[in-house]
Amino acid sequence: MKKICVVTGTRAEYGLLSNIMFEIEKSEKLILQTIVTGAHLSEDFGLTYKEIEKDGFRIDEKINILTKNNIPVNTATSLGLAVIGFSTAFEKLQPDLILVLGDRYEILAAAETALVMQIPVAHISGGEITEGAIDDSIRHAITKLSAIHFPANEEYRHRIIQLGENPTYVFNVGDPGVENIHKLNYLTKEELEEFFGYKLENTFLTTFHPVTTEKSSIQQLENLFAALDRFPKHLVIFTKANADNEGREINKLIDAYAEKNKERVFVYDSLGKIRYLSTLKYSVAVVGNSSSGIVEAPVLGIPTVNIGNRQKGRLQANTIINCDATVESIYKALQQAVLYKQDSSREIDLKYNGMNTSTDIIHVLENLEFKDLVIKKFFDQ
Known part of the structure; x- marks a missing residue:
């Protein structure tokens, strides 16, 4: 049994991860571990960790990182606190793989901690671009810290490979948000x-x-x-x-x-x-x-x-x-x-699909050998 540690810091991120978490629990080859941090644990942002518990998930570790004011110096401090918290949590839980989604600074902290502790990282929703947020740079940094990639479409898959990632480990599984809709x-x-x-x-x-x-x-x-x-x-x-x-x-x-x-x-x-x-x-x-x-x-x-x-x-x-x-x-x-x-006749040109995103991710995690992923090589096209 392989221990998959899912990290979540926001309500939106958890909404995209929850189906995958349910599928991990159903798997006969995987064990779910859950670490909750960031806005989930703040009264100012609704204590949304309670939604995770309400869904029936056990939270293995809670890592408080937010300071009173969200100004850049405090965000940087939160990043440091997150690294300290993740190092302790990972040492305690001994996961075989860290599963993260997106582009937030607390997820960057989880990925960089895992790198130093030689725990492979699987990253969902890499390869995207959001020029109006620092999240754009964070997302690409997480890509380079990760060994397995689950982008939302073929264009994003190609961008991840452009960053030097091995195509063997870049899987176009669709978007978990679209799967939710369906x-x-x-x-x-x-x-x-x-x-x-x-x-x-x-x-x-x-x-x-x-x-x-x-x-x-x-x-x-x-x-x-x-x-x-x-x-x-x-x-x-x-x-x-x-x-x-x-x-x-x-x-x-x-x-x-x-x-x-x-x-x-x-x-x-x-x-x-x-x-x-x-x-x-x-x-x-x-x-x-x-x-x-x-x-x-x-x-x-x-x-x-x-x-x-x-x-x-x-x-x-x-x-x-x-x-x-x-x-x-x-x-x-x-x-x-x-x-x-009011115009119901318009044909919609969708850019994101995802009918079986969570089960496709689980299939990959069940069948890959994680110990081969600790040391990465740059892939030259």
Whole structure:
């Protein structure tokens, strides 16, 4: 039996990992270990580790790394705390492989710790580009620290190989977010309305994260508020920002905006995977700068108003409306999204697929010999 240690630090990341975690538990060849860190353990970001426990998973280790203020020097401190925490956790758990997803600094800490401790890393969602965030560089760094790669499509697979990774260990398995869309047991509109306590009519599902390569996140958010004010008959459901620099400040401003607009603006720390994607299904548009607007929303045929540069560089379907982070540009994009939703005849050019992503990943992990992956060689094309 091979011990697979899954590391997660955010609600969004866990939503993509959960199916894979269930499949690991079902496997007769693998043992699941779980380490939880980052925003999962913070009251400011909803203590979302409870969602993991609610799903029935045992959390083997919790690593607290967040400081009170998300400014660059404190994020760097959190990175150091994460390395210390992972070194202790890995020594205790003795995993055969570390499984990580994405592009966050706490995941970078897990990967670099594993490298030094000679534990191979498998990385999901490498090869992508997000020019508006430091996550872009972090993602590529994790790729170079990893021995096994599970990109979302063939273009991203090719980019990983460009970075010198052996094609033998780069597997195009599709996107776990798309798999969620295809396999989820959705809540009905009536069930959602019972939970929310209001009717889901003309709803903008909105998430705005810090733009970590720019210093204008707060102004961009205020511009978004001003644009949303021009749609007084639309509901706005906010899910809060992540734990990056300015994340807490953004969430305070969202709370204040909702307080001023109690009749139509509602805020949630986390909706969880099922409730979030079910709400997405009944929304007019996804608004903000989250990857869910790039990957998941198009599969459901829901238009996306993608604000600013945070997701710049990712492959995009023709349901995505890109706009600058000015009031007028956001307003025009929202207008376009409302009209788009009324046009059901449009053919959607999807860029991401994923029907069996989790089982394909498990098949690879069950059949690869991990001890051969500790020492990597650069692959020259």
